[in-house]
Amino acid sequence: MSELDRRTRTEARCTLVLRLAAFFCFAGWTWVHYYWEGPYGVLFWDEHVYGLAERLGISWESFVGSGANDGVIQTVIRQMFWLYLGCAILTLTVRRGAWVQMAFLLFGSGLLSLVAYTKYLSAERQLPMLLEFGGQVLAPAVLVLALALGARHRLTVILAVLAVVMTFAGHGAYAIGWWPTPGNFYGMITKILPVDHETVVGILFTAGVLDFAVCVALCIPVLRRPAALYATCWGLLTALARPWAGMDTTLHYWGADQFVHEAVLRAPHFLLPLYLFLLWRRPPQEARSSQTDEGLGDPPGAPASRATA
Amino acid sequence: MNWIKYLALTGVVFVLTGATQAQQDKPKRKWANLKIPEVAAKDVICFALYTVHDNTLKLTAQLYPLAEGASQEVRLEVEQDGKWVEVATTKVVQPGWTAPFRVENWDDTRTYKYRVAQGAEARYEGVIRKNPVDQDEIVVAAFTGNSIQPSHGGDISRQDIIENVQKIDADLLFFSGDQVYNHTKHYAAWLKFGREFGEIIKDRPTICLPDDHDVGQPNLWGESGKVSTLGGASDGGYSRPAIYVKEVERAQTSHLPDPADPHQIGQGIGVWFTNLNWGNIDFAIIEDRKFKTGPAGRVPKQGPRPDHIRNPEYDPASVDIEGAVLLGQRQLDFLERWVEDWRRAKLKVVLSQTIFCGGAHIHGNANGRLHADMDSNGWPQSGRNRALRTLRKGFAFHCAGDQHLATIFQHGVEEHGDAIWSFCVPSIANLYLRWWEPLSPGENREQGAPGYTGDHLDGFDNKVTNYAAANPQKKPAGNLLNTRSAGFGVLRLNTKTREITMECWPRNVDITLSQTEQYPGWPRTISQVDNYSPRSWGDLGTLTFDVSNPVVQLVDASSDEVLYTIRVKGKTFTPQAPLGRAFTVKAGQDGPNQVVIKKAQVGGPPQSVQLK
Missing domain, CATH: 2.60.40 (Immunoglobulin-like)
Structure with a gap:
């Protein structure tokens, strides 16, 4: 395979992964907005919002509803589902040069920023809550950069690294206990692994330290590939832990409507690292030469086919 | 040039890490300060709570962190003939720095001064009251929802409450739940609670019921100790680790009379449902939440949250699912015994976290109309009816909180008005607003009473008769307490006339002044027998x-x-x-x-x- 073919194929694979990351993220949030409700309540019971409604010439009753009928707030929250659905579709249809679609996807990043901000407010302004949304908020933007500049472009890579670092730093800060560790971190481990509390605390601390190690290692050339691989695996496990711990055959739909979207919308947590891993994966040619150059190859006696496979 | 890129990225990592750490260290202005103050060795005992029941004194002293090497032994002394006499010693229990005492053969016919002592310097004094069996009227000051966040007046001093309780010389304090509104720092918040209320708690029996926010979650369906992993916890169980829950229960309930049925539930979590006989009034103290089934995945989805029903067309019977638990069989068995036991009792009062109906229509903000809320004891309906059928057999009056909305309801099972009355007291400071605002006026209203009173069906088709609701203002109205209907309740339980008077006071008023007004609809006096006096009988x-x-x-x-x-x-x-x-x-x-x-x-x- 020529170098050009290899680069083209890597570019296509990486773009596909980024596309899936953004798609699943929007799809998960579409489900939340359609089936449940967007988490915006914390924004609306506020004097400033009341003032804004008055300036817009909307009476308070129209704004919040009469009780029997929905007001502007309810209507807006419910209709936001369409925006998320549109963004999810656009992640599949957007192509290089489709600037309007790209602009709309960047607007989608803005929508996710709003969700992140409401979660941040609900969490009493804990910075890790804002940080851990970095992966989700930036996933559409990374896709847009990949389409506009190329999946291998420096800016695309930097933004993806930043997104992964934010997510893992946010998780790590909670897991180590710099901020109070969320109860469901303990709960998920307790339900999945039959271990005592001290062991759970130990697991969380270790995972938190590794989260920060990943953040640093992603910036160090010799460590970035294993770091991205670890981040892919850990991101996948932590996303799957939600339905794994919560679903039960005794529940309606086995609890899938409660828990599956929690894993789906976290797809950027493992697909962005996967993108970096694919991007940084050494081509077979390079890998073979690096065995000589760096002395990091297979041990003597290893099948030769591994190097050329 | 690659090294510049990597250096820059590494820099970003460190900036983010540094920023997180910096924010952690920065004092938070918009949020309550829960820093544990450093206190002198003589002040390490923050406060003490007690009850006396059946000639047994149970007292729990709450300590600040002791210095390394300090004695972990805490002593309880009472004053007899002008001298301090040691009556019990205990060791500080971790986590949580609590020192629980239990003294049997307590003479409850006399008032004693007590002091808790630790080391050579620390002393904390209070009064163990005599059992007020000679009083005709027992006064209970009742509270709920002690939000400490400045955004809704939680930072406003509680001095008005302290002064009012002292003026009316309440015989008993009842904190129905949410004494602590921080989900991760119970110990620090509990110390703050003690600093604010210790002055009245130290001198009279106090009942605290830990509710959802106390154990670190927004709602609680304990489901006999399951582990919850769903945001909002409606899958049932506890969100925080059991060690945290146990610390909370030890701090808030270890001074209550011994549990009626002390077997542990899942994760080794204890129970505290029991009864307290004080002043010839038998108080059942029950746990609404501990055994209750979580609704998520069990009931058909009817709204934006698994526990909220927004669809008014839904069939209420569809959510009354088989096997769903409210109080649980162990508590029902206890209550069956309790309603028939009238030794040393002239009135019966049941204390719990929340009321046996959906006691609000609008939740959170003015557009949050819900048809029904499964966090209330209105769900599951069969469990609610089982509880009421039991409680009315003893003409028990019910006092609770949790709703953030003061109300008076008489509950109905087979017909309107055939079960007990409940008084839901207002929040000390109100985090989350609710309104009782039915879409159609109630039947059989008293003359001149507001349309929201009278006979209604709640969102679960439970029969309820409303007599009062202290609805907050509809529009955001700053940080004031009373526009959010904050306040507290006073119960006057007369063992001579067998009457129960409910008072509902706003904050920052002097309740002993004749011109001070209560929330509209209060005071109201009922007879003991009104708690089971169906109209058809x-x-x-x-x-x-x-x-x-x-x-x-x-x-x-x-x-x-x-x-x-x-x-x-x-x-x-x-x-x-x-x-x-x-x-x-x-x-x-x-x-x-x-x-x-x-x-x-x-x-x-x-x-x-x-x-x-």
């Missing part, structure tokens, strides 16, 4: 006894099921009962141990009864 013949205040019990002659048991007032009593059924009437001085009439029916003749 009639009178049996009047009974005249040869002793005062005997215990009378009606038993269905055909099914042997107890209809009710009561300690009657004075020497005459006209029992009420359903029409067309025959009852065995039992009576006795301290328990219904004699059959005095067989096959009594409504409209029967008056009779004299010898019990001596």
Whole structure:
């Protein structure tokens, strides 16, 4: 395979992964907005919002509803589902040069920023809550950069690294206990692994330290590939832990409507690292030469086919 | 140039890490300060809570962190003839720095000064009151929802409450739940609670019921100790680790009388449901949440949250699912015994976290109309009805909180008004607003009463009769407490007249001044027998006894099921009962141990009864 073919194929694979990351993220949030409700309540019971409604010439009753009928707030929250659905579709249809679609996807990043901000407010302004949304908020933007500049472009890579670092730093800060560790971190481990509390605390601390190690290692050339691989695996496990711990055959739909979207919308947590891993994966040619150059190859006696496979 | 890129990225990582750490260290202005103050060795005892029941004193001292190497032994001393006499010692329990004491054979006929001592310097003094059996009126100050966030007035001083409780000299304090509103720092918040309320707590028995926010979650369906992983916890169980829950329960309930049935639930979490007899009033202290089933995935989805029903067209029967638990069999068994036991009791009051109906229509903000909220004790309906059918057998009055909205309801099971009354007290500071605002006016309203009063069906089709609701203002109105209907309740329980008076006071007023007004709808006085006096019932013949205040019990002659048991007032009593059924009437001085009439029916003749 020529170098050009290899680069083209890597570019296509990486773009596909980024596309899936953004798609699943929007799809998960579409489900939340359609089936449940967007988490915006914390924004609306506020004097400033009341003032804004008055300036817009909307009476308070129209704004919040009469009780029997929905007001502007309810209507807006419910209709936001369409925006998320549109963004999810656009992640599949957007192509290089489709600037309007790209602009709309960047607007989608803005929508996710709003969700992140409401979660941040609900969490009493804990910075890790804002940080851990970095992966989700930036996933559409990374896709847009990949389409506009190329999946291998420096800016695309930097933004993806930043997104992964934010997510893992946010998780790590909670897991180590710099901020109070969320109860469901303990709960998920307790339900999945039959271990005592001290062991759970130990697991969380270790995972938190590794989260920060990943953040640093992603910036160090010799460590970035294993770091991205670890981040892919850990991101996948932590996303799957939600339905794994919560679903039960005794529940309606086995609890899938409660828990599956929690894993789906976290797809950027493992697909962005996967993108970096694919991007940084050494081509077979390079890998073979690096065995000589760096002395990091297979041990003597290893099948030769591994190097050329 | 690659190294510049990597250097820059590494820099970003460190900036983010540094920023997180910096924010952690920065004092938070918009949020409550929960920093544990450093105190001198002589002040390490923050506060102490106690109850006396059945000649057993249980007192829990709450300590600040002790210095390394400091003695972990804490002593309880009482003043006798001018000298301090040690009556118990205990070790500080971790986590949580609590020192629980238990003293048996306590003489509750006298008031004692006590002091808790640690090391050579630390002392904390208070008063163990005598059992007020000689008082006609027992005054209970009742609270709920102690939000500490400045955004809704939680940072405003509680001094008004302290002064009012001292002025009315309450005999008992009842904190129904959410004493702590921080989900991760119970210890720090509990110390803050102690600093704010310790001055009144130290001198009178206090009942604290930990609720959802106390154990670190927004709602609580404990489901016998399951682990919850769903945001909002509606999958049932506890969100925080068991070690945290146990610390909370140790701090808030280890001074309560011994549990009625002390077996642990899942994760080794304890129980604290029990009863406290004080001033001839028998208080059942029950746990609404601990055994309750979580709704998520169990009931058909009817709204934006698994526990919220927004669809008014839904079929209420569809959510009353088989197997869903409210109080649980262990508590029902306890209550069945409790309603028949009238030893040293003239009135019965049940204390729990929340009320037995959906007591609000609008939740959170003015557009949050819900048809029903499964966090209330209105769900599951079968469990709610089982609880009410049991409690009304003892004419128990119910006091609770949790709703953030003060209300008076009389509950109904088979018909409106055939079960107990409840007083839901207002929040000390109100985090989350609710309104009782039915879309159509109630039936059978009192003359001149607002449209929201009267007979209604709540969102679960439970029968309720509303008598008052302290609805907050509809529009955001700054940080003031009273526009958000904050306040507290006072119960005046008269063992002589057998009347119960409910008072509902706003914050920052002097409740002893004649011109101070309560929230609209209060005060209201009911009779003890109003707690089980269905409109359809009639009178049996009047009974005249040869002793005062005997215990009378009606038993269905055909099914042997107890209809009710009561300690009657004075020497005459006209029992009420359903029409067309025959009852065995039992009576006795301290328990219904004699059959005095067989096959009594409504409209029967008056009779004299010898019990001596």
